[in-house]
Amino acid sequence: MEQRTRDRYIRNIERVANVTIDEVGNGDGLEFYKEVYQEAFCNFDQTNKKYIGSYCVMIPDEIIYALGYVPLRLCGGHRIPALIGEEMVPRDACPLVKASAGFHAMKVLPMYNQCELAIIPMTCEGKRKSAEVLSDFLPIIPVPIPMSKDNRAFEETVNIVTALIKTLEYQTGNKITKRSLKKACIDIGTAQQQAYLLQQKLYSLNPQIKGSEVMFAINSSCFVHPKDWTKATKELLSLIDEKEKTAKELRRPKPRVYIAGSPISFPNFKLPLMLEDLGAQIVGDESCLSGRLMYDPVVPNDYSIVSMVRALSARYIAACTCPVFDNVEDRLCSLKTKLELSKAEGIIYHVLRGCVPYDFELAAVEEFADKHDIPLLRIETDYNIEDMEQVKIRFEAFVEMIEQRRRNR
Amino acid sequence: MGNYYLGFDGGSTYIKAALIKDNEVVAVKVMPTGIDNDATADAMLEYLTQQANITREDIAFINATGYSRRSISLADDTISEITAHAYGTRITAPNGVKPSMIIDIGGQDSKIIALDDNGGVKNFIMNDKCAAGTGKFIEVIAGILETTIDKVAEHSAESKSPCQINSTCVVFAQTEIISLIAQKKDRCDILCGMHISMANRIAKLARKYKGSGQILMTGGGALNEGLRLAIEDELMCDVYPAVYPQFNGAIGAALIGAEQFQQA
Numbered sequence: 295m296e297q298r299t300r301d302r303y304i305r306n307i308e309r310v311a312n313v314t315i316d317e318v319g320n321g322d323g324l325e326f327y328k329e330v331y332q333e334a335f336c337n338f339d340q341t342n343k344k345y346i347g348s349y350c351v352m353i354p355d356e357i358i359y360a361l362g363y364v365p366l367r368l369c370g371g372h373r374i375p376a377l378i379g380e381e382m383v384p385r386d387a388c389p390l391v392k393a394s395a396g397f398h399a400m401k402v403l404p405m406y407n408q409c410e411l412a413i414i415p416m417t418c419e420g421k422r423k424s425a426e427v428l429s430d431f432l433p434i435i436p437v438p439i440p441m442s443k444d445n446r447a448f449e450e451t452v453n454i455v456t457a458l459i460k461t462l463e464y465q466t467g468n469k470i471t472k473r474s475l476k477k478a479c480i481d482i483g484t485a486q487q488q489a490y491l492l493q494q495k496l497y498s499l500n501p502q503i504k505g506s507e508v509m510f511a512i513n514s515s516c517f518v519h520p521k522d523w524t525k526a527t528k529e530l531l532s533l534i535d536e537k538e539k540t541a542k543e544l545r546r547p548k549p550r551v552y553i554a555g556s557p558i559s560f561p562n563f564k565l566p567l568m569l570e571d572l573g574a575q576i577v578g579d580e581s582c583l584s585g586r587l588m589y590d591p592v593v594p595n596d597y598s599i600v601s602m603v604r605a606l607s608a609r610y611i612a613a614c615t616c617p618v619f620d621n622v623e624d625r626l627c628s629l630k631t632k633l634e635l636s637k638a639e640g641i642i643y644h645v646l647r648g649c650v651p652y653d654f655e656l657a658a659v660e661e662f663a664d665k666h667d668i669p670l671l672r673i674e675t676d677y678n679i680e681d682m683e684q685v686k687i688r689f690e691a692f693v694e695m696i697e698q699r700r701r702n703r
Numbered sequence: 704m705g706n707y708y709l710g711f712d713g714g715s716t717y718i719k720a721a722l723i724k725d726n727e728v729v730a731v732k733v734m735p736t737g738i739d740n741d742a743t744a745d746a747m748l749e750y751l752t753q754q755a756n757i758t759r760e761d762i763a764f765i766n767a768t769g770y771s772r773r774s775i776s777l778a779d780d781t782i783s784e785i786t787a788h789a790y791g792t793r794i795t796a797p798n799g800v801k802p803s804m805i806i807d808i809g810g811q812d813s814k815i816i817a818l819d820d821n822g823g824v825k826n827f828i829m830n831d832k833c834a835a836g837t838g839k840f841i842e843v844i845a846g847i848l849e850t851t852i853d854k855v856a857e858h859s860a861e862s863k864s865p866c867q868i869n870s871t872c873v874v875f876a877q878t879e880i881i882s883l884i885a886q887k888k889d890r891c892d893i894l895c896g897m898h899i900s901m902a903n904r905i906a907k908l909a910r911k912y913k914g915s916g917q918i919l920m921t922g923g924g925a926l927n928e929g930l931r932l933a934i935e936d937e938l939m940c941d942v943y944p945a946v947y948p949q950f951n952g953a954i955g956a957a958l959i960g961a962e963q964f965q966q967a
Binding site for chain 2: 669670684688690691694698699702
């Protein structure tokens, strides 16, 4: 019986991943990213790579590389392990927590199996509690995160990151050196620059790449070395540059939509794909697993370990605009900048069912959107496909509404 | 080619059609959706042209909206129901009413649409759980109480002491109503309670966009006076029933069709 469950599970892990890969990954210049996902989700052969996994986007990958390990961001976006996780966590927990629990429990994918340990920042309730659930499967390092953004909290954050490094050094037996940390900062920094340039391509009035493709490319950086990712993305960027040279101005540009809210992670690309299917142009997103994943640079004062740790704490934790923090101001500020740059005409506010922090901030974002005269549509959904028709009706009307507003102007 | 425009609204329960000319409704027709949309649409077109005493060629443009809009092959184009409903109010709002919000109660969904000063869609929400707060809910409950949907308002008006119905889910509400019947509660009180429970749910959605503007009620639900009054009581303000409430979507689709045709 267990073997049969396992077989079914493996089959469907691969199928669901392949559907998204086929739907998004066939555009020009996306082969590299496609292979990254195939390797991560469709190849079940164990290797001798040693991984350290982390959850959320607040743990600096730089530290893990500096220790001589390969970092992976493990937040699950897959509906098949979410079904398994359903029995491990409460029904109202978000699908991301369910999927992550399911992935660990089934012990099938090498990236989960070969993790020596996982680091879980205590961000939202789901993450806090899942630390305990996941500790049945592998060693977990829970990391407390100060929920404020003042100076005192920042100093505390720096101490926490320093302590995390000490713990990791103890656990792995490896030491972080100035040289290894600097190298990791530079490697990831270069990738970050490319990611920034890639997102800017969507600001064009006739973007030569789809929003879903940008999300696909950026999300893949969770599973691959930044140097390889940088190389592929440079090639993709020059391909887009070429296309831009011959691109003509559109007579009827597509309605420009920005996706805000809860994370969108591979293979759960149903919202961006549906929006594009209905004629929208996705011009950006603030998902922690794409739009925000590699947007901001790490800027140390100098390359001493102390400076680098301060810069990493500032970039990954203090500047994170996750709604778990006690203040929404910096999120609105970054949203404003991105909406202006991308000339967005509408906001889709994505709430993963059970993701309470993002839903709490809806009111503030709605008020903000109203003030800037940008319509906003809240969509609450999970990784399942059963509500696609209902969501589609809303998206269709939303896209039409934007076109109507254009005509009225 | 004449200057008649036809709009279809293929809903979950009924297909509605409206024929308009010079921004006025000439004729309307409603038929159960059935399983063959095309045959139904053909029959309706036939009926409407006869009513208006015109030929098929007099109709310049046919536009379709609603769930099954894409399966009406007669249509020249389609539009989503949200946009169609917003447009429809240009004709269906009673004299002197300039709605800033539409409450549309359809067969299987209910929508709240906020309108801007030009009558364009400003924002919208739809019920996203189940059939709670929709026409289907009334139909099922009416069935249990051995009456029909067109008589529920009449019964409800006679209620002196409405029952409390707490479930919003059709299936759970059925259980609740069966137990009320067992307690020998009056049918009128049960129906009135049903309207209050639905209005409560709809008002929750509507409050989000309720400003100081006027509210127009459309869809088959607006034909139910009992429900309309219950919504008024919940929102504590006037809710105007649309003229041709059931045809608001079809009329809107026809108006958009006219606009598209004239612009082309």
